[in-house]
Every structure is written in structure tokens, then in C-alpha cells.
Amino acid sequence: MESFFNLNLLSDFLSTSLRLSVPLAFAALAGVLSERSGVFNIALEGKLLAGAFGAAVGAFMFNDPFAGIAVGMLFGALAGTCLAVLGVTFGVNQIVAGIAINIFVLGITAFLSRVVFGAQANTLRLPGFLRFEMPYLSEIPLIGPAIFSQDLLVYVMIVCVVLVHLFFYRTRWGLQVRAVGENPSAADSAGVSVAGVRYGCVIAAGAIAALGGCYLVLSQVFLFSEHMSAGKGFIALAAVILGRWTPVGALLACLLFGFFDALQLRLQFNYQEVPHEFFQMLPYLISILALVGLVGKPTPPAAIGKFYRREAR
């Protein structure tokens, strides 16, 4: 228990928490963006994976992590486009479309990774982003090492959250997104292009979620492995709801999740005699408790998951 109060350990612990939440946060932010426009995004998992694969391909081909980001975001955006075409234009049930995309991405990335990387898939060490210490800031005790000596993508994530927040509440288009997600017919009558807004949001969401995959590959493990998203997209989905469909809320939810995931690793260490499954349940149980504890009810965007067709009433 003593180790908990050791400043270095604590700061390492916070740093682990943050790192575990970054991919979640990108995905959750993407979820917020697309669900606020009324498109349910169960495809986050697939987008993360597509992004991870793209990042690996880009970094491998061009030997440059920025190329990895570019290709990763492109692949994510493609997955997003696919969801938009199916869900917004064709009116395919968005959950089914999302699940189908997940399954497809899982198969195709595994298949193509064998084609692209061949046998070296798992020994490869791709160029990536390294942690750097911010001058002065990183010397602040506790949070300095935890927050101010991370790599580029962590800061990109924080900037993205702030940008999406400002976009939602300070810009004309953000207002349009919120309106489309609540009442597309009203937004339509006010001169907002419902399909346009949804396409924009879902494709952008694909690119943002892909950044989470880029982080996995370019900042964490420097290689691509099959199904490396490992269910993070679904946790992100929960974080979207826990964060009440707001960018900042979703980030907090992801941090909470990352915190308890890091904590469960630590608790396993400290209490070897307790069955580890109980610690592994912890992040999920805490999330449920957080929901119970929060006051007021979370109300999803009213039009979420609904196909909008003008002449239907």
C-alpha cells in the first residue's frame, strides 16, 4: 500500500492511466461527433482497427510516422464514408451497418497485413512517435512526468477534444450538428442539409477514431497485430454515453476508464491472493456506479439511429 504514496510511482501510474485512455478518447470523441449528428456509431471498433492498420501501412511504406497518420486517417475516413453511405443514404440500420463494418475490417486488415507485412508482421519495428519532455512543465512534481512528457498524439488528442468542444458550442456548424441529431426535420426546414451534416460528421469521426488506432501503432507498440483494437471501440461507446455525448464528458469518462484499468493492473500486483478477475471487472463496475451516482438523466440525441427521409411523417 505504501507504494501508492510514492510520488514517482504515482506519477508513473497516472501516466499509465493517461496512455490507456488515449485510444479510447479518440474513439469516444469520434463517437460523440457522429452520434450528435444522429448516426449511431457502433463501428468505432472497426475504425480504430482501420486506423491502426493504415498507420502501420503508411509508416512502413514511407518510413515516416506522419505518413502513418495520414494513411491511418484516410482508412478511418473510408470506413466512416462506408457507414455514411449505408446509414445516411441507403437507410441501412446503423447498428447493423456498424457491426458489418467491424466484421469486415477485422477480416480485411488481418488478411492484408499478411499480404503487406508478410512474415515479419510481428517483429517489425515501425517508425513512431517518442515521448518528449516539455521544458519546465515536465518538472512539475506528479503531473509533470505524467502529463507533460508524453508523445505528440496525446497532445493531439487533447487539442481535438477542445476543438470539437468549441466546434459544437461556438460555431454555426456545431449548432447545425446538434440540431440535426435532435430533430432532422426541423433542421431541414431551417435550411440545414441533413445528409451533408451527417456525412461530414461521420467521415470526420472515422478519421478521428483512426487516430486512436494510430496511437496504438505509432506511439505504443510500433507494429500492427491482428485485432489490436481488442474491444476498445466498445468501451469508447460506453464512454460516449457516460460522458453524455459531450466531448469533454467523453474524455473524462475515458480517463476514468483508463484510471481504473491502470488501477486494476496495480491491484493485481498488490493483492496476488485475490482472484484477478475481480480486479478486471473493476473498470466496468465503476462505470456503472458512476452512472448510478451521476445526477440527472443522460438523454441521447433524439434522432440517433433514425434514418431521415423527408416525405415520411
Added chain:
Amino acid sequence: SEFKAAAVLPGSITDQAFNQVVYEGLMKAKADLGIEVAFSEKVKQADQAEAMSDYARRGYPVVIGAGGEFTAAATRVSRQFDDTLVVVINGSPTENVATINYNNPQFGYILGFIGGKMSKTGNGGLIAGQEIKAFVDIAEGFRKGWKDAGASGEVTITYTDDWDDVAKAKEATLNLINQGADVVLPYLDNGIVGVVQAAEEKDIWVTGVITDLGKSSPKANLASTVLDFASATATAIAMAKDGKLERADFRFNLGSPEGHMGTISEAVPADVRAEADALIEKMKAGTFQP
């Protein structure tokens, strides 16, 4: 007719670990013996019995299930198909089924012993996907060896709940390192990569138990044993072809062609090596079992 062998694998044949090694053994048998082989990878647990019986039905005289979780299904399949020999790797001894096992505590022990000698902090860490018997045996041996080496601290275990999640494995390792472990042993599939990366970054030792990490990571590898499932698989198939594989439990000890020491780091001093060698000899001779 021509001899055939099939393997059913729970994971991906490119996982750099268990599944890949068994797959390689199958390919080795194909090349060495000139037989026909088939395999199914990433077979979900629910489909394992079905996959094995399907191969049996297709007339494969040998069907291999890669992993202890096949034991239950194997019993039923071999009951149903008299002409097929069912082989389970890491299975628990079962009537009518050939099981291939390693003397896991020995492998864990020797790594734990070397690790314990070399640890500065006295703390070691083990990382596994799930709590399966093979790993528990290795862990037990590792702990014993660690203690016998006279290390001061503890050996702790972390389960990641995912054999392939590289990022999670890496974070779990970093956590162990933060808590003071400076020798870690991964028992994972794809996840091993994450463990090795963390070890390299934090400049601590890793010990490999299944594959020789000295080949992929000479810098961080302290010592590796090789549970050469590939050879074991190929050996089993060859024996089966000659009709010599019995429906019983096979156990490979440390020091056999199928299970032996791998690379040991230059950093390990000669006296420790000598002590280790002596222990290995004793285990081989059967005078010592951890």
C-alpha cells in the same frame, strides 16, 4: 494411401508464439515426411470439437488440438472415431488421447533461478493472458527457482485477459517495472511483443519460455528456454506415422531436443551459468524435480 495430419489452432498462425510454432511444426512434418497436412486457425472454442471431428471424418489419421482447452472435446472425438488418433498439446492426460506436455515446472525453475540471481531489485514479474494450467506450473517453478537463487523480493503475476493485446501487455509490463520488477517472463501470444518492448525501453531483463527471445531481442533477453512445440508436433506426427505414438501422455523434460535451453545473455556470469548447468543436469537425471 498417403499419410495425413491436421491441426486445429485456437489463434492466428502469425502470432509469433504458440499457434505459429505449432503451425511451423506441421509444416516441418510436411517437408520432412512428405505427408499431406491441413489446419484451421482462429477456431473459436465452440467450433473446436466440430473441427476435430470433421478432420476425423475426412479420414485424417492424426488430428492435433493445440491447447489444453481441447482436452474435453478430444475425449469425445476420439471416442467417436476409432481410426483417428487425437493429439492434444498441453492437454491433461486423458484416456484414448495422446497428450503432449512439457515438464513445465523445470522450465520455469531454471529461468526463475537465473532471473533471481541476476535481479537487482529482487522482484520478478510474470505476465499471462489467462490462468491456464501450463502457465501456473511454469509460474510455480519460476517462483521456486527465484527463491532458491536467494533473491530477496517477490514474484508477482499479472493477467491481461487477452493473449494478443500488445498495448495492454506493454502497459502491464510497465506497471510491473514501476513496482520494482526487473526480470519479467511473458506467457502470451502476440502480447509478448509488448512485454519485450517495455523491457527494452526500461532496460530490464526478460526471459522467454516458449520461444528464444535471444533471437528477436538480444538486448533484453536474459535467458530463454525453448518449448519447441514445432519439433514436438513434428516428432509426434512422425511417431504416429510409424504407428509408435500411443494414446497416452508424453512429457518432454528440459534438455530434450523438443525442449531445451535457448540463448543466455553474455551478462550472466560464469558461476551462475555453471550453477544453472548443474541444475539442468540434475533435472535431466531425474534427481531433482522442482
Added chain:
Amino acid sequence: MQRFVNSLIFFKSVFAVLAALIVGSGLIAMTGKNPIEAYATLFHGAFLDYWGIASTLVKTTPLLLAGLAVILPLRAGLFNIGAEGQIYIGALFATAVALYVPGIPGPLHILLCTLAGAVGGALWALIPALLKTYRNINEIIVTLLLNFVALHLVSFVVSGPMMEKGAPYPYSEEIPTGVFLPKILPSTDAHMGVLVGLALALIMFFVFRNSWVGFSLQTVGNNPRAALYAGMSVRRHIIISFLVAGALAGLAGTFEVLGHRYRLFHAFSQGYGYDGIVVAFLANLHPLYAVLSAVFIAGLRSGANIMQRAVGIETTVVEAIQGLVILFVAVSLAVRYRASAFAGAMRRRQALDNDLASEPES
């Protein structure tokens, strides 16, 4: 006429499957295998071969029951993403009764296990239902999170208290042979569970269509305010629909254990609960179509397995093709509104006849 329209709609899905397979054949060709041979194997293996049919039926059972567990609450406007967790807890309860309540004659014991499984699933579903009704907490997230909790709970149980001594892998002891579900195809794994699933689908269809329970459930789903006004208790509907859904999913887990696994394995479900969502939507929330879509997905899976074994096609290709098929079928179902405008017109026509026929004489 109506039937003709329906069959057109059905065939549209068939065309979609064909289209997906054509796209997928590109992938197969990339691996150097012959797509036609591969597909012939898939189809034959899934629906024509005795063993293949058995394997399709085995997979159909949990898919169908999980699908029904998604459909029912959705009628009342609630999303049950938690079938997966309910499957685990149902299986846990059933296994416990199978292992620890001895000395009961076989059929009765099976019944008892089945009941226990249903109760287990229902209890697990009760948590989100109560949180929804009394705290208005989003049921999607609670059911999703509880899946992970259930997974770890079962994992704990089978690697701890319930674990078979010396087992190489986390699983429980084998259940007594007396509680094995009877087979429907001799010497295969195909068990009776699929018949139970079918019966339950029929019952659900009948209840939705003909009973006032179906009426009120649908009213609650369509307009809860109007439901209150109609004197329906929205809370009670939420709770009951979740309880029943949980029980259905619990049965899926139970039949996995009693039907062909014969023990409780760690992480045994591997996504049946999530597959249930696909089944439900491909069936357009219709209990009878759910039978079709469950058989379809099950066939795809078992056929794909056989294709992998017989032709040696990599699983990754098979996975990608499965995704393609679901995508294409989903698209074909969505493009239905043209057809359904037609179907709607037909319905109105027919209804008009009904109107005329039953107009009270004056």
C-alpha cells in the same frame, strides 16, 4: 400477391448474398484458390451435408435465442446489448444446477437446469431494467458493461471454485450425462435446443400478433406517453420485457452447456449476444424472420469453417467475406422501402376488402 412481394424481398437478400460473394471471390482469388470451388464447398457444407447441417443447427440455437432476446425489448423501445452477459450467467446457473443438484431423474434434471439458466439470465437482465426504470440510466451502456462483468465472473468461477481438478484450461467438470440434451440428428452435436428456439420464436410471433400483451408492448415502444395515457404501466413493460429477454438469452447459454459443450468454459460465448443484434435486425425485428436470419448466419459460419478446412482458405478471408455478406444483405433490406410502398399498397387494397366485407349492415 402479398406473398409474391414478400418472396421478392426475400430474393433480394439472396441477390445481395450473391453480390457479396462475387466481391469476396476477388479476395479468394488473391490467395490463389478457386472461388467457385470454395463457395460450392461453403454452400454444400452448410446446408446440404449431413454433418454440415448439424453444425449449422448447433450454431443456430444460440443465435436465434439471442436474436429473440434483442427483438423483444426493442418492441418496447429498449436496446438489449446485454444478451452476451445474460448468456454467461444463464450458463453459469444451469451448470451449477447440473453439477451440484444430483439425484434427480434425467428429464426432470434437464428441466430444472433449463429453468435455472432462464432465471440466471433474467436476473442479470433485471439489473439494467431496474436501473432504467428507477434511475433512468441508459440500458445500452449498462447491458454493455455488464457483459464484461459477466465474462469475468464466469472466468473466475471456472478457474476457481468450479474448475475441474487439474484441468489444463479454465473449465468446469463435465456435467452428468443424464442432463445432456437429446440429439435431433443421431451421432452429431445437433441437439434439441434449436427446436425450443423455434417454438419460442413461434410463441413470440403469436403473442406479438394476437395478444393484448403484444399490443401494449408495441404501444410502449412507439409512444410511451400515449401508453401511459392508455393506462399501461411503462415500468412494468420495461421490466418484464427485459426479464423475458434475459431468460431467452439465459436459455441460449444453457443449451450451449447442456447441448454440446457439456461443461462451462471460460469465455465460451464469443459474441453470440452481439450476433443476436445482427440476427434481430436482418429479421427486421420479426420473430419468424429471426429464424431465417439465424439459420443464415449459422450456415455462413459453419460453411465458412468447412471451406477453410476443405479448400484451405485463410480465416481472415472468410471473416472479410462474412462482413461483406452482412453489409450487402443489410443494404438490400434497406432498399426495401420501394418494395414496401408496393407492399403497403397491396396491404391497403386487401384491408379495403376486409373493410367492405365486415362493414356492419345498416
Added chain:
Amino acid sequence: MAEYKLSLEGITKTFGQLKANDDVNLHIRPGSVHAILGENGAGKSTLMNVLFGLYKPDTGRILLDGKEVSFASPRHALEAGIGMVHQHFKLVGPLTVIENVVLGSRDDGAILNLAQASRKLVDLADRFGFEIDPDVPVSKLPVGMQQRVEILKLLYREVDVLILDEPTSVLTPSETRGLILQLDQIRKAGKTIIFITHKLDEVMEVSDRVTIMRHGRCVEEIDTAETDARSLATAMVGRQVVFQVSRTKHDIGDTVLSVDGLSARNERGLMALDGVSLEVRAGEVFGIAGVDGNGQAELAEVITGLRPKDAGDIHVDGRSIADASVAQRSREFGIAYVPEDRQRDGLVLSETIARNTILRRYNCAPFQHYGLMDRKAIGSHAARLVKAFDVRFQSLQQIVADLSGGNQQKIILAREIDTEPKLLIVAQPTKGLDVGAIEFVQKQILGQAERGAAVLYISTELEHLLHVCDRVGVMFRGRITGTLSAAEATPEKIGLLMGGVAEVA
């Protein structure tokens, strides 16, 4: 300048088999107020939706300033200077008033400046005598307020052509006056207004020209100066309309409903009812007047059991109904209720007509036996109701959403009245109805009183109240500020009470 600001030529629009607009021609002069009249379901809203780019016509063309235009979406219509107030509000509930107002407008650049927009909006509202708080979420506003937001949204955009689809249906008389005066000014500024309403006096007052639609066709177009309300009504309905439903004398019996010191809260937790007491006797029609949002809706909801009470007591036939459920109140105590918001509360829009007619009796005989629905009984019941209430529909299996507003209202009324209730509560039953339908609805309600039911009639339309009620209670801020008998009630007296100016004992 072209002779016509707008011309619609040969517009046809079908839904399934229904021709909602059938070769409609409409010509609107610049700077005029053009009224469109027609029964419920005549196709007025459909025509306007076509004009506004929401619906795509099957055939026909639209000319704006003499040039052919085609609007792919409302955005194009707005860009061409055409704006519309919809009959069924197009508001985004969780957004605030000001956010709804600026939504989609493109003149303030990328960054929202809500403060500045709010000032502009408040100025605008002041000019109309509308009181509005720009920062309240729209969903928290009563219906009347929402109507105002809809109108302000349009005015804020400063379009050239204003389409107003029943803008006055939930406004108070004084608000209606404010709007009409403003419309006059707008016209004087050279703008063109299309005005849809069912209130003939409004037509007579504001419009320059009137088009009358029936069954999807234009049947008449005439200068307002050349006609009068009575002939408009006749042209519209196709028969003579009695304007004042006259009350026949009937006996007033024992007390049916007695409400005592009733208090309750609204969704926001604020006191909506504050010690209301009243009594309604058999055969009596008791009217509740008041500006929308003063507790009328809550009163009805508490009596029917849809809203919990904080204090007070309710008796029906001398028995307390405090512990009775909604279903018991309806079935055992005979309380029937026609809610104000028919689409939100009274109907399941996506269900068939047949099923909606049994909504409140779905599990009672004869519609079910042993848990099973009796389709035949349901069908013949529905067929009887739609016939008796003259509902215009295509099939009983049609979903209610496809009916026009008036016909939806008739279905609710039919369903409620058919149970022969002891107490009938009706809230805004004539909202959005055409004159013919109003006459019909009022007759039905009076018929219930004559049969011996006690009727609680909530309405913001004073004239209707004065025609129908024996007594009128006026609500203001959750209290009944005065009760007047039919004889003593005048619009002036009630108007004073509605503003909370006087409290009459």
C-alpha cells in the same frame, strides 16, 4: 415586376394512392396577403410543403417573379427568400429559443454570436408584443410559446415571402391581434404573405385574396372584399355551416367532479397548480379559460392520473380517486380525456386507425378474450366509430400519421366519447380544425352534456367557451382567479381575469 410574385401551376402530389394535391393552380400577387382556406385534409399543408421544397411534386411547376424555380430542399427556398411557419412545429426541443432562431441562417459567419442575436430577437419580439426568453430550451415552453418561436424564427430571417400554416391556432386573442397588426406592417413593407387558417374572421380581416381548397383541388379564388365569412364557409365545406352551435336547455344534475385544493408541479418542478378547487355537475359544461401555460394542462393531467398531485383531493361521484390508476379512472370512474397534444399524448402515430380506436380499452372485452385480441370486434368497432364521426381515411389499416390533423382529432374524440363517460375532459379540442369540424366537435361535446356527462372544457378560445359552457373558470398562474356563469361572462371580464388583473370571488 412580374404580375405575380409566385405562381404554382398544375401541382400534383400523391401519397401512395392518395392525391393530396390534384392539379392545383395558385397565383399570388406581390405585396398581398393571400389566405388559403380548406377543410382538414384538403391539401393546404401539402401544397405549402411543395412550395417550400420539402416535398417534391409529381408534376407541375413553380414560378417566382415570373421565373421558373425548383427547390430541391428548404434551403433553396430560403435562399430564394421564401420562409415558412409549419403547422406542426419544426423546433429542436433541447436547443434554446435563440439557437432555434439562428439555426441554418448564414449571415453571421462561422462563429456564433448568440448574445447579439438575442438582442435582435428581443427587439423583434417587442415589436409584436410577444414576450420571450431567448435562453430557455424550447422543449420547456408551453405550446403557445413554441408557436411564437416559430413565427419569430421566420420574421428574424427577413424573407420576402412568408408562408404561415395556421400560425394562430394556439395564440391568445391579444397575441393574435399583435400578429395581425404586424402582418399588416410586413405587407406594407412590400412582402408577400400566404396565410393558412381555419378562422374566417382572421381571413376577412387580414387577407386581400382567398383561395379555397377542397379534396386536393382549388375550388375557388376570390378577392376578400367581394365575399363574406358565411359564403367562404359554404364554399369550403360544400354545405351551410351553423356558426353558433346552440345549446338546448337541459337539466343540471348532481356533482360529478369535485376538486379540492389541488396542487401539482410541472416538468420543471415548479408549482403549476396552486390550490385549485372546482365542481362540475352532471349535464354541465364547465369551461376553463386562460392564457396557455397557466396550469390548464396540468389540471387535466392530475385529474386523469397522468401527473402526481402534491396536495388536495379529487372526488368523482363522491368517491375519492386519489389511489386509482390511470386505467381505473378511465374504466371504473368513467373519466374520458381528449389531450391537448394529440400527436404526443393521444395517438400512436405509427399504428393503424383500428388499433388507435381501442387504445384505452385494448385489454377489455369485447376487444380481447383470454388475452387474445379479437380482430373482428376491433375492426367493426373502428368501422363504426369512423363512420359515426365522419373520419376521412383510406383504410382502417392506414397508420394515423397519414391522416390530417382534423381527422386525427376526430379519432380521439370518437374513441373517448364512445365510452359514454361520466366525466369528459377535453383540452383544446378544436385546435387546428376547420369550421365544419369545429361545429361537429362542439355538437358532440354538447351531446355528451345532454346525455348527462359532466364536461370540463379547456380552451384558449374565448368565443368557443362562451358558446358552449354553462360556467367558465379562468386560470392564472395555477389558480382559478374567477368563475363566471354563462350569463355574466363577457370577453372583457374574462380577459381581465386571464391577465390576473382582478380576482372575482
